Amino acid sequence: MTRSLTRVGIVGGGQLGRMLAQAGAPLDLRFTFLDPGSEPCASAHGEHLQADWQDPAALEQLVETCDAITFEFENVPFEAVERLAERRPAYPPAQALATARDRWLEKSLFRSLDIAVPPIARIDSQADLDAAVADIGLPAVVKTRTMGYDGKGQKVMREAGDVAGTFDELGGVPLILEGFVDFDHEISAIAVRARDGEIRYWPVVRNEHRQGILHCSIPQTAHALQAQAEDYASRVMNELDYVGVMAFEFFVTADGLLANEIAPRVHNSGHWSIEGAVTSQFENHVRAVTDLPLGETAQLAPCAMLNIIGAFPEREAVLALPGTRWHDYGKAPRPGRKIGHITVLAVDERQLGERVAAVESLLVNDLG
Amino acid sequence: MTRSLTRVGIVGGGQLGRMLAQAGAPLDLRFTFLDPGSEPCASAHGEHLQADWQDPAALEQLVETCDAITFEFENVPFEAVERLAERRPAYPPAQALATARDRWLEKSLFRSLDIAVPPIARIDSQADLDAAVADIGLPAVVKTRTMGYDGKGQKVMREAGDVAGTFDELGGVPLILEGFVDFDHEISAIAVRARDGEIRYWPVVRNEHRQGILHCSIPQTAHALQAQAEDYASRVMNELDYVGVMAFEFFVTADGLLANEIAPRVHNSGHWSIEGAVTSQFENHVRAVTDLPLGETAQLAPCAMLNIIGAFPEREAVLALPGTRWHDYGKAPRPGRKIGHITVLAVDERQLGERVAAVESLLVNDLG
CATH class of the missing domain: 3.30.1490.20 (ATP-grasp fold, A domain)
Structure with missing residues (x-):
């Protein structure tokens, strides 16, 4: 092999890192995960650097061996991210991570950009x-x-x-x-911004939570507030000179959207895009951080994502239902832990509703 | 981790094995590839057992460490497959491999099942x-x-x-x-048969070859001869008590289909299904050999697959085109060698034609 390989370093080795690596596999990208765990679930799909997220020697090794670096979560110290970014392309930018991990800074940013908040x-x-x-x-x-x-x-x-x-x-x-705000439902908007500033948006997603944990996400092909969501998302991403996928949670009220929070990463409410969109949030995040052109974000078919939490339903029974795809994160079940998800695809909304109900009847989610 | 992992052994470590492993990753399946090469392209996605495909010690190790075994190609000796199958589920069956690798046996099987041949x-x-x-x-x-x-x-x-x-x-x-037969075009039918005998079919695919090598495949949502293709495919698969994905190449003539050949494996003309179908040929093959229920095979959107042969086009230029997904097999380019493919997705046939033409204009395929 004389070809040079592009290696992406990911700080964190959970299911988001795992699905980023799965998305990067057809692009022949290689991955290294920095994670303190002994066998983080992403390690099945790349090199594992076992160390604390702030360990200087480990960060040095990540920089030495990777062509670009990204983060699976926002709780990485600002200074550590800055140090990485001096040596290698490292996205999202430190300021975005710092803002997203502090609810006050986050809401203050919204207000400074004339984005309505509760x-x-x-x-x-x-x-x-x-x-x-x-x-x-x-x-x-x-x-x-x-x-x-x-x-x-x-x-x-x-x-x-x-x-x-x-x-x-x-x-x-x-x-x-x-x-408290009087809202009709909650949506999330997932968007991706390239290094050259181009932004693409997936259809907004309607989310249902149970006991504070995401239960079900259904992308909305023609939501009345898609344009407002995109406008708000673009203000935030441009302000932060963001690169990669960012998720925005909004309350839908009679007066329009209220911004709830942002996540500077691929997001659980975007998992449907693996099967349901021309390009998934995972692939587009990888494309953005490695400076490849962004892929189309159009939806391919009506679909929904259901989380598997705490305990697995019977896999054979779920896969025997029409339109189901199974995502096992390779994690040991524990109450309240996200251990997988199921994507449900259908030809129309009515069939989707029936299929989602059939899957839900099999779930044995243990919310802890 | 206290969960038991299912490991699939694949005889062969090329791009078909690689894409089988990519499809199995969300199911948390693990893979071992038996391949004599020093770094076969599938080895990026699993364990690599470097040995000849007939090496008794290597086959013994495959049996010892894997829960099910499958084959990336048909040129495995009958006796070796039989020996594996005595110890572990090994699919497709030896008889299917032996028939498919001999053009005379293959055509004789067609004739014995009243399937028209040239x-x-x-x-x-x-x-x-x-x-x-x-x-x-x-x-x-x-x-x-x-x-x-x-x-x-x-x-x-x-x-x-x-x-x-x-x-x-x-x-x-x-x-x-x-x-020679006077045919209008060539199609392939891809089908999958489960251990319990259930068969599912993807839409037939229209294929264009250049210098004898597949250039472009376009699934046909409503081909007039879909039913005949399914009928012929079912006769062959049932006769062989087949398990897994099988591909059938047919000539389309004024009198209907003439059977050209079969491939007892996932097939190049089915690569479109990774993005274009509810369940891909790779995932359904993996489901079949591990005795999981088959997934739905419906097409999600108009799409096409273009092979990358001998030399890569400029990746950035291809990915900048709308609706394109890139599959790099991780192989060193050589004239005439299949080193990747591009899937093109679109909203309708007209747009698909335009998008395929745009990708084709960038290809620099070196057919050797």
């Missing part, structure tokens, strides 16, 4: 919390500014009695309060 | 050849009964002067003579 307040003390509740009212939710996900690190306050002591209860760390 | 004759000597030419006429083609592919090991005879000495010229090995 009522919010920055909470650094119980006094801040009391004042914010007086201002915004109840019910409201307080969340840690960083590190929370899938319903963890947050508390819903419904009555006055829920407020006292909440700051300490959540660890005495910086919080954000979000007022 | 005029043929078995040639074991120059006298047989002279008699067959007198009977069937010219032009005609003689081919070695075994081992020929992509236009190799054959000779077209157009005039009487082409006949003399041809038996020795082709090596003095058993041959088959095939009379």
Whole structure:
């Protein structure tokens, strides 16, 4: 073999890294995963560098051996990302990761770009919390500014009695309060931005959560707010000079979209695109970080994605249903853990509804 | 990790094995490739057992470490396949491989199942050849009964002067003579049969060859002879008690289909199904040999597959065209060698034609 191989370094070795590698395989890209685990599920599809995400020697090795670097999640220290980016193309940019992992910075960015958001307040003390509740009212939710996900690190306050002591209860760390909004449903927008600034958007996705964890995502071919979602997404991505896939969660209200949060990475609500779009979020992320042209994002067929959480349904029974594709992340089942997903394809919306219902009847999701 | 992994052994480590492994990755299947090469292109996606395909120790190791075994090509000795099949599920069955690798046995099977074939004759000597030419006429083609592919090991005879000495010229090995038939175009049918006997069919594919090598395949959503192709395919697969994907090449004539040949494996003319069908030929082959239910074979969108042969076109230019997906087999370019393919997706036939023409204008195929 005399051909030179392009190797992509991924910080993190979970299912997102695994599916990035699966998408890169037909492009003959190779992958190295930096992950502290002994056998992260992505390691079946590339080299595994077992070390902490901030380990200087490991980061040095990643830079030495990879042509481009990307991140499976946002909780990588700003300085570590900056150091990588000085030596190799490393996307998304450090500023995007830092913004996305802090709910206050994230919401502040939205507001600075005239993107509508729910009522919010920055909470650094119980006094801040009391004042914010007086201002915004109840019910409201307080969340840690960083590190929370899938319903963890947050508390819903419904009555006055829920407020006292909440700051300490959540660890005495910086919080954000979000007022409840009257929304019809939640959508996410997935977009990808290339190094030259071109942006492409997949159809927005309607999401259903259960116990705070994504249960089902259905791309919407002609959602009334597709254009607004794309407008909001482009403002954020251009402001951050973003490269790669970014996900945006929005509340759909009578007055249009309210921005909830961003994820600076491929996102669970975009998994349908593996089978359902001309080019998946995973392939386009890989194309963007390796400076290849972006692929078309059009939807190929009505489809849905159902998460497998905590426990597997009977695989044979699911695969015997028409239109189903199975994604096993190679992870040991644990309550509340995302261990796979199922894509359901159909010829029209009616058939899709029937097929989704048939799959749902087989799920044994253990939400912990 | 306490979960037990299913490992599939594949005899052969070329691009077909590679794409089988890519299809099996979301199912969390693992692969071992038995291949004498030092770095066969499939080895990027699994374990590589470097040994001759008949090496007893290597075959023993394959049996010891794999849950099911399959074959990337038909040129595996009958006895070796039988030995494997005594110990592990090994598909396709030895009889199918033996039949498919011998053009005379293959055509004889068609005739025994009342499947129409071109005029043929078995040639074991120059006298047989002279008699067959007198009977069937010219032009005609003689081919070695075994081992020929992509236009190799054959000779077209157009005039009487082409006949003399041809038996020795082709090596003095058993041959088959095939009379020329007046056909409109060539199609292939790809089908998959499960262990329980269920058969599923993809839409038939219209193929264009250049210099005897497949250039372009376009699945046909409503070909007039789809039903006849399925009927013929089912006769062959049921007769052989076949398991896995099988490809059938047919000539389309005014009187219907004439069977040309079978391939007891995933086939180049089915590569479009990776993006273009609900379930690809690769995934369904893997499902069949591991005894998982077959997936739906419906087409998702108009599409075409173009082979990359001998030399790569500029990747960035191809990927910048709308609707293109790139498949690099990780092989070193050599004249006449299949080193990748491009899938083109579109919303309708007109757009597909335009997009295929745009990709074709970039190809620099070196047919050797």
